[in-house]
Amino acid sequence: MSEALVSKIEALKAEHNAVILAHYYAPGDVQDVADYVGDSLGLSRTAATTEADVIVFSGVHFMAETAAILSPEKKVIMPDACAGCPMADMITAEKLAQFKAENPGAVVVTYVNSAADIKALSDICCTSSNAVNVVRTIPEDKDILFVPDQNLGSYVSKVLGRKMIMWKGFCPTHQNVLPEHVLKAREEHPDALFAVHPECRPAVVELADFVGSTTGIINFCAESDADKFIIGTENGVFHKLKKDNPDKEFFLASPVLECPNMKKNTLEKLAWCLEDMKPLITVDPEIARKAKAPIERMLEVAGSGGK
Ligand code: SF4
Structure with a gap:
């Protein structure tokens, strides 16, 4: 430096x-x-x-x-x-307005990985840290539109056993991780635990010992008694993981896990x-005013809620 x-x-x-x-x-x-x-x-x-x-x-x-x-x-x-963020670009305000019109009365839960005009059309935002807890706040008799990340939505849906209508967006960086990448990493490091971000595809999340947000993964690795981990999220997190845990070893689940942006x-x-x-x-200013309410609702909901 x-x-x-x-x-x-x-x-x-x-x-x-x-x-x-x-x-x-x-x-x-x-x-x-x-x-x-x-x-x-x-x-x-x-x-x-x-x-x-x-x-x-x-x-x-x-x-x-x-x-x-x-x-x-x-x-x-x-x-x-x-x-x-390519995932954020996978939905536009026009398309979301149409999605809402096709599903009248549904509550729109929007991952923060989205543009301001998408948030402005939403009821509540979430991050991967609090998505499960955010969806828990929505009355059972309400339909939910979850945008734009279908993988995070699928994970939340599975944890809560609750159906949601997904927008078919994804993070290209996490989506590019395939089950065979993880199986190969497991073969190379048989005694390592696999911690994954829920932006990965469901077949990859299925293979994990721990599923959580970036902070969730950092905390899991620090608190675990294990000393080897296969990491299923963007490689920038290695900086913090190695700094906090100099005696532990970390392996990237796949070389594709780098976000160019x-x-x-x-x-x-x-x-x-x-x-x-x-x-x-x-x-x-008008979009900001409308987008602020769902973000503030999100900030009122506690983090965690991952497996
Ligand atoms: S890792 Fe990059 S592409 Fe993926 S959601 Fe985050 S910012 Fe978007």
Whole structure:
């Protein structure tokens, strides 16, 4: 890591009273300069309560948008505004409006991995940390539309034994993990436990010893007596896992587990965006007003709920 670059980032951060938030999938050197590193739920909570004037969001676009919605009085910037999320792009406001019209009276539960205009059409948001608990809050006699991640929806549906109508979106990074990748990793590391994110396809989730959000996986590995783990989520999480558990071994379930968008958050771009105070992430005020309510409902529901 360039010491000069880190010093520059620290100085700019102080000058602008900025806070750096980084997702666990961001590169390790960016996680190291962040004030807070977390998953979507933790980052949303921090964005809602920070005292800073500027939020620098080292993640993907929908995360920075969520921060802008929760803290409209603050300036939200990100190292690379082109860091998007293909899953979020798998649904549009027009298509969701049509989906709702086809299922009148249904409650729309929206994974936070979605654009602001999708959240604005939703009843409640969820993250992978609290999806099970969010769905539990919905009365049994209500139909549920779960968007946009069919894999997370399938997992929640199975845990709760509750039918939901899914949008057929997915995260390409997690979807590309196949059962044969996991079986091969198990063969190579027979005494390792397999911890998986519910964004993976159901046939992969079936093979797991533990299913949970990124934070859930981190906590599971730290608390487990086992010392070897096969990890079924994005490789950025290895930075935290190895830091917290120097005596344990971690193996990636498949080399495909790298999100190219998260990796756009380089240290250099982080310094540039602090220097220039851009790219600025803004949300149309009317959409932001409508999107805030389902996000706030989500923040009232506790995390966890994974297996
Ligand atoms: S890991 Fe998947 S869901 Fe997360 S930002 Fe990347 S593409 Fe989107």
